[in-house]
Amino acid sequence: MHKTEHARVAGEDSEALANQVSAALDKSLDQVSPEVQARLKQARISAMANSERTLMPSVFLPVSGAAFALGMLLILVWPSMQETDQGLQAIAFEEQLEDLILVSEMDDETLELVEDIEFAYWLAQEMPAETADGLDNNVPAYPIEGRIESHSQDQLGVVHNG
Amino acid sequence: MRNLENFLISVEKKAFRMAQLATHCEADALDIVQDAMMKLAGKYSHKPEEEWRPLFYSILESRIMDWHRKQQLKKKIFFWRKEQAPETEDTATETQPTQASPESELISEQLGERLLACVAELPVQQQQCFVLRAWEGLSVNETAQAMGINENSVKTHYARAVQKLKASHTSTQ
Numbered sequence: 001m002h003k004t005e006h007a008r009v010a011g012e013d014s015e016a017l018a019n020q021v022s023a024a025l026d027k028s029l030d031q032v033s034p035e036v037q038a039r040l041k042q043a044r045i046s047a048m049a050n051s052e053r054t055l056m057p058s059v060f061l062p063v064s065g066a067a068f069a070l071g072m073l074l075i076l077v078w079p080s081m082q083e084t085d086q087g088l089q090a091i092a093f094e095e096q097l098e099d100l101i102l103v104s105e106m107d108d109e110t111l112e113l114v115e116d117i118e119f120a121y122w123l124a125q126e127m128p129a130e131t132a133d134g135l136d137n138n139v140p141a142y143p144i145e146g147r148i149e150s151h152s153q154d155q156l157g158v159v160h161n162g
Numbered sequence: 163m164r165n166l167e168n169f170l171i172s173v174e175k176k177a178f179r180m181a182q183l184a185t186h187c188e189a190d191a192l193d194i195v196q197d198a199m200m201k202l203a204g205k206y207s208h209k210p211e212e213e214w215r216p217l218f219y220s221i222l223e224s225r226i227m228d229w230h231r232k233q234q235l236k237k238k239i240f241f242w243r244k245e246q247a248p249e250t251e252d253t254a255t256e257t258q259p260t261q262a263s264p265e266s267e268l269i270s271e272q273l274g275e276r277l278l279a280c281v282a283e284l285p286v287q288q289q290q291c292f293v294l295r296a297w298e299g300l301s302v303n304e305t306a307q308a309m310g311i312n313e314n315s316v317k318t319h320y321a322r323a324v325q326k327l328k329a330s331h332t333s334t335q
Contacts, residue, residue: 014324017331018296021281024274025297029175036188040174043196048167051203 168209169214170199176224180293183282184226194229198222219308223290227310230286261300280330284323290315292323 031041101129174195181191198221206217281289287309294305295316306313 013328015325018292020299021277021292021327024277025176025179025281025293026180028278029193033180034176036178036192037175039192040178040195043192043199044170044174045172046174046196047199047203050200051166051207053204059185112248 165211165212166203169211169218170203173215173218174199174263176298177218179273180222181226183278183289183293184286185229194222194225197225206298216304216307219294219300219304220310223309226286226290230267248259277327277331278325283330284326288309288323288326290317291319292327295320 172176177195177198179310180192185191185194198218201221202214202218204216209217231308274279281292284292290309291305294308300308302313302316307317309316311319
């Protein structure tokens with residue numbers, strides 16, 4: 001027999017054998033026991049549940065990303081906010097210090113003058129209503145209804161029984 | 163998600179048989195198939211559907227090879243132990259009681275069982291290569307990718323598997 005003929009026959013034999021094995025394997029699938037089938041089904045259900053669990057993060061990814069970004073922003077901005085507060089405090093302190101230096105540099109007469117001016121300013125603020133008509137500051141300038149009634153009743157000598 | 167479930171339904175029995183041929187153990191075969199399903203569903207479900215089959219068989223083969231490596235390691239560590247006889251609850255014992263079939267069908271059934279027994283006795287790489295090529299219909303390239311070997315090795319394993327099957331098949335006839 002020719003060499004190529006040998007190869008052809010061998011190839012056909014191999015194919016026939018492969019087909020026979022395939023057929024036997026296909027047939028064996030029908031003979032898988034119900035217990036094994038049940039366990040395969042259970043495995044499949046577990047795998048599908050696993051798949052759904054792993055898909056969940058992709059749904060929450062934008063939300064968690066936004067939360068993370070917000071957190072990072074707070075971490076970055078918070079120290080600078082603290083610095084701003086500290087800066088404001090430093091400015092106020094510097095102003096007070098400048099006032100103190102100014103006061104210390106004044107001579108006695110100027111200091112008295114400043115004190116007088118401050119006293120006059122305070123007086124003007126404290127007694128704005130004490131005007132020329134000499135009315136009591138605690139008494140309102142206009143009458144209140146209840147007050148009028150009680151005054152008039154007292155003046156008329158009305159006695160409430162019970 | 164429905165598509166993935168349908169895909170798993172379509173391959174689960176075949177995968178179980180392949181793992182059972184390689185391990186000779188029903189429980190281990192089930193574990194291997196479950197692992198393969200879990201990994202495919204957990205990590206590759208977002209991949210295009212046409213990639214699922216090669217990916218699934220690649221995971222399955224990887225698990226089968228891992229199982230064999232562990233067995234070999236066990237044999238080396240516990241060398242004084244007698245090798246346990248492989249579980250014999252394979253296709254022969256799982257055959258469901260059938261009604262009286264025609265003689266030809268009986269002969270072909272017996273022939274099929276003998277063939278499967280021969281396949282189960284092949285070295286694991288030759289066996290898996292043969293099953294993937296002949297039964298699952300994967301190309302040489304797909305088989306090489308699934309098994310993590312080169313195409314020439316696939317051809318060699320396949321040729322040797324066929325040679326051994328022929329030899330054992332004719333001797334049992």
